[in-house]
Amino acid sequence: MSQLSILFVTSEMAPWVKTGGLGDVSAALPAALHKAGHDVRVLIPNYPALQAAFPQARLAAQLPALAPGLPPARLLSAETDGLPLLLLDCPELYGHAGNPYLDDHGHDRQDNPIRFGLLSRIAALLGQAHSPIDWQANVVHVNDWQSAMAPVYLHFEGGSASVITVHNIAFMGCFGHEYLASLGLPQHAWRFDGVEFHGQLSFLKAGLQFATRISTVSPTYAREIQDEHFGYGLAPLMRHRESALRGILNGIDTEIWNPSTDPELVSHYAANRLAAKRKNKSALQEEMGLEVADDVTLFGVISRLTHQKGLDLLLTIQDGMAALPMQLAVLGSGERDLEAGFSALAKRYPGKIAVKLGFDEALAHRIEAGADCFLMPSRFEPCGLNQMYSLRYGTPPIVRATGGLADTVVDVSEETLANMTANGFVLRDDTPHAMWLAMERVCRSRPDKRQWLRIQQNGMRRDFSWKQAAHDYISLYRDAISARELER
Ligand code: ADP
Secondary structure, eight states, X not given: OOOOEEEEEOSOBTTTBOSSHHHHHHHHHHHHHHHTTOEEEEEEEOOHHHHHHOTTOEEEEXXXXXXXXXXXXXXXXXXXXXXXXXXXXXXXXXXXXXXXXXXXXXXXXXXXXXXXXXXXXXXXXXXXXXXSSSOOOSXXXXXXXXXXXXXXXXXXXXXXXXXXXXXXXXXXXXXXXTHHHHTTOOGGGOSTTTTEETTEEEHHHHHHHHOSEEEESSHHHHHHTTSHHHHTTOHHHHHHTGGGEEEOOOOOOTTTSOTTTOTTOSSOOBTTXXXXXXXXXXXXXXXXXXXXXXXXEEEXXXXXXXXXXXXXHHHHTHHHHHTSSEEEEEEEEEOHHHHHHHHHHHHHSXXXXXXXXXXXXXXXHXXXXXXXXEEEOOSOOSSOSHHHHHHHTTOOEEEOSOHHHHHHOOBOOHHHHHTTXXXXXXXXXXXXXXXXXXXXXXXXXXXXXXXXXXXXXXXXXXXXXXXXXXXXXXXXXXXXXXXXXXXO
C-alpha cells in the first residue's frame, strides 16, 4: 500500500488548545495515521500555548499576503512524538491566549473570518503545486468551519483532493458577503450551490459543497444530518452529497482511559477483575458527600450543562428519582439555569444527590470508575466520548438513540444478552417518564449480579481504540484522491 501525504488541518489540538471533541480527535487521529506509516502533517495556528510548547520551532517558509484581506504570515515546523507540526504564525491574528474563538468577554472574535480564512488559504496552498515547502499533500483533511474554506480554494484554483469532517453541524461560521473579496474568492462563487447560505458566506456550507469527500463522526449522525431536524438548514445539501458522505466513529485514548492503570483510581480493575471496581464507588461516595452504601445504584453524569445534553430531563423527575434506591453524582458546567437547577437538586437531597460545578478532569475519571451507571440522554450527539469511557469502565450508560450513542450502546434485551452485545440502556422515547423508567430498570437489573456482570463485560471488551478509525479514514482519503483524479 502506497504511503499517503496527508495534511490534517485543525483549529485546536489537545493538550495545548481544546474546547471540545475536535481537540481530542486532532491529537489522536494524526498520531494514529503516522503510526500506520503515512506522511501526515498537522497545520494549526501558532497560538501562545503552542509557542510555549515548541519554542524551538524552525522557520519553514515566509508566506506573502495571498488575498486583499489576508496578512503575510510564516510557517514554522516542529514535532511532537515524531509527528510533524506546521505552525501558522501570525501574531496579530493568533497571538491572544485563552479560548481560540472568543475574546475576553466571551464574544466571537471580530476577525474570525480572517483568522480562519488564512488558516484555510494556507492549508489549500500546501495541497497545490506551488506549495511553499518542499512537500505537497495528496489530500487536505479539514475539520469544522474553521478550516472549511480550504476545499473551496482547492476547487476554484486547483490542487489536491480534500476531505472535510463535521464534528458538530450546529456551528457554521457565517459572515458577511464582503469577505468573499477579502479572502480572494471569485464573485461567481456566490451562488446557492456555491458559498452563499441565506445571504451570508458560510464557511461550513462552502466546505461541504466543495470538499471531495465528507465525513462525520458516527454513522448514525451521517444519516441524521440529512434530516431537517438535525441538519440546521444543511440537510438538503447533505442529501445532495450523500454519496460523498461517510460516518466514521471516533476512537478514544485507551491509555488515558484505562481502569487497570488509571492513576486517579483508588482501586484498579479489568473485565475479569470487576470486584475491585466497588472500592471506587465507596471512595466516590465519600468524596462527593454521598451516603456510603453499595446497595443503592449510583448514577454518574459528566457533561457540559447545555440543552443538547438533555440533562434537564433529570430536573423534571426529581420526586420520581428520589423514590428510587439511587444516588446521583453530577460533574458539569454550562448554562446558568441548569447549573442553578442542579445545585438546588443537591440541596434538596443531601447525601443522595451531589453536584460539583466546574471542569475537573481527575474527578471525571473517578466518576466513570465509581458510578454504577452513566447518564447521557443527549438530544443529539455527533459521536460522544463519555459513553465510550463509561463502557470501558464497566459503567453501563443510559442514552438516547441518537448519533454516536446509537452506534455504541446496545440496549439490554433477551436477544442482545444472548448474543453478548447488550452493554447499556437506550431510552424508549423522548419523555421524562422514559428517563425515569430507564433509571428504574437499572435499579431493578443491578441485583441480578450475573446478568449485570455480563452487561459490564460486554461494554469493556469492545475495541474503542483509534486503530479502526484510522483505517477507515485512510480508505476515505484514497477514495477522495481517486475521485479528484477523475474530476481533472
Ligand atoms: P462534548 O464534546 O459534546 O462536550 P463528549 O462526550 O464528546 O461531549 O466529550 C466531552 C469531554 O469533555 C469528555 O472528555 C468529558 O470527560 C469532558 N468533560 C465534559 N465536562 C466536563 C467537566 N465538567 N469536567 C471534566 N471533564 C468534562
